[in-house]
Amino acid sequence: MFMNVWYTAAFSKEVEQSPKHVRMLGRDFVLFRDAAGAAHCLSNVCCHRGAPLSQGRCHEDGTVACCQHGWRFDGNGRCILMPGAAAGAAIPAAARVDAYPVEERYGLVWVMLGDDPAAAAPIPEFPEWGAEGWRWLEYEETWDANYHWAKFSNLDYVHLPIVHGQLWNGGTRPPAHEVEYLDDTSLASGIYVKTKRAKGLWSMLRKAETEVRSRLRFYLSGLTIKVDVEIGGAGTGMRFIALDMSTPIDERTTTMRFLFGRNFLTRAFADKGHLNRNLKNIREDRAIAEAQLPKVTDIPEPGALMTDPEDKMVKEYWAILAKLRAKGWQIDQQAASLAEQRGEYQVIPSPARRVDPSNWVYAVVPRTDPGAGVGR
Numbered sequence: 001m002f003m004n005v006w007y008t009a010a011f012s013k014e015v016e017q018s019p020k021h022v023r024m025l026g027r028d029f030v031l032f033r034d035a036a037g038a039a040h041c042l043s044n045v046c047c048h049r050g051a052p053l054s055q056g057r058c059h060e061d062g063t064v065a066c067c068q069h070g071w072r073f074d075g076n077g078r079c080i081l082m083p084g085a086a087a088g089a090a091i092p093a094a095a096r097v098d099a100y101p102v103e104e105r106y107g108l109v110w111v112m113l114g115d116d117p118a119a120a121a122p123i124p125e126f127p128e129w130g131a132e133g134w135r136w137l138e139y140e141e142t143w144d145a146n147y148h149w150a151k152f153s154n155l156d157y158v159h160l161p162i163v164h165g166q167l168w169n170g171g172t173r174p175p176a177h178e179v180e181y182l183d184d185t186s187l188a189s190g191i192y193v194k195t196k197r198a199k200g201l202w203s204m205l206r207k208a209e210t211e212v213r214s215r216l217r218f219y220l221s222g223l224t225i226k227v228d229v230e231i232g233g234a235g236t237g238m239r240f241i242a243l244d245m246s247t248p249i250d251e252r253t254t255t256m257r258f259l260f261g262r263n264f265l266t267r268a269f270a271d272k273g274h275l276n277r278n279l280k281n282i283r284e285d286r287a288i289a290e291a292q293l294p295k296v297t298d299i300p301e302p303g304a305l306m307t308d309p310e311d312k313m314v315k316e317y318w319a320i321l322a323k324l325r326a327k328g329w330q331i332d333q334q335a336a337s338l339a340e341q342r343g344e345y346q347v348i349p350s351p352a353r354r355v356d357p358s359n360w361v362y363a364v365v366p367r368t369d370p371g372a373g374v375g376r
């Protein structure tokens with residue numbers, strides 16, 4: 001798993017002025033909203049005696065108070081009040097927990113888990129979200145699957161006819177396509193295919209065989225896939241967009257958050273059908289991702305089995321992650337597991353640790369040696 005990446009931590013509507021526990025990258029965090037409405041994300045383990053902040057409560061001063069002795073932490077992770085301390089006593093420098101950059105976009109709370117926000121890839125732009133003439137649905141589920149397997153459930157065109165029965169020109173072979181880099185950490189590809197009349201409610205849009213344009217993009221931020229299909233046929237402007245974002249809860253568990261947008265049939269009556277079409281695909285993808293072995297997988301060794309065209313996008317996905325490893329941003333999971341077995345708690349480093357590396361109660365997670373080569 002990788003740090004210095006923006007991940008989705010929750011839908012905005014789930015974060016209120018009461019603390020919410022979230023697990024990501026095998027660590028524990030608390031999300032809360034201050035009195036002004038700003039969302040915050042802190043390490044959930046209190047620096048005093050390790051009680052969970054998420055079992056405490058929020059106060060009007062914009063803090064979250066620990067459940068055991070009531071130390072209050074602001075959105076920067078600083079303890080600003082110790083109810084049991086002697087009057088006038090100074091607050092120790094180590095009375096702080098890691099705080100992570102938060103942004104709210106697309107109805108989601110995004111958190112940058114790492115210590116170098118300037119180096120992290122930005123949250124992608126999705127101008128269609130919130131734009132006039134678009135209707136969006138939200139959906140979330142947690143899969144018993146490694147996040148790579150979960151992500152690969154939509155990162156190629158070849159599985160569509162095999163898993164979802166969506167044929168290309170009546171067959172299983174997708175047209176030739178290239179993958180381009182939009183920037184260092186984002187990929188795009190596009191294909192045109194002749195497609196039959198649509199089924200169900202969508203048949204109102206596509207009454208006959210026509211050419212349909214489909215674009216697939218991958219963004220490192222949020223581990224996001226964007227599927228953009230001109231569902232009514234090329235040139236109609238009637239588009240369906242699926243955004244799926246994956247957050248590794250740990251190496252074996254992944255929360256999938258989906259945003260489904262359409263700029264046609266935008267009244268509520270079409271929502272159920274729209275969601276059900278997507279739920280069918282999600283069910284099919286999930287069954288495979290949860291059955292894939294090994295349960296934990298990692299960047300493959302050079303020369304690993306990959307084919308064209310199904311692995312075009314997957315190959316570049318691994319290349320992007322290999323760049324993160326070369327930057328020293330991969331958590332060394334084996335060393336982290338050993339520390340856990342010894343009963344230690346390690347945190348994802350936050351930006352404040354770069355400014356002042358001393359006076360922290362918990363050590364940071366170990367990182368994979370960038371010089372150790374590909375694969376572990």
Ligand code: FES
Nearest residue numbers: 046048049066069
């Ligand atoms: S354990 Fe949190 S205030 Fe004491």
Ligand SMILES: [Fe+2]
Nearest residue numbers: 153154281285
């Ligand atoms: Fe799929």
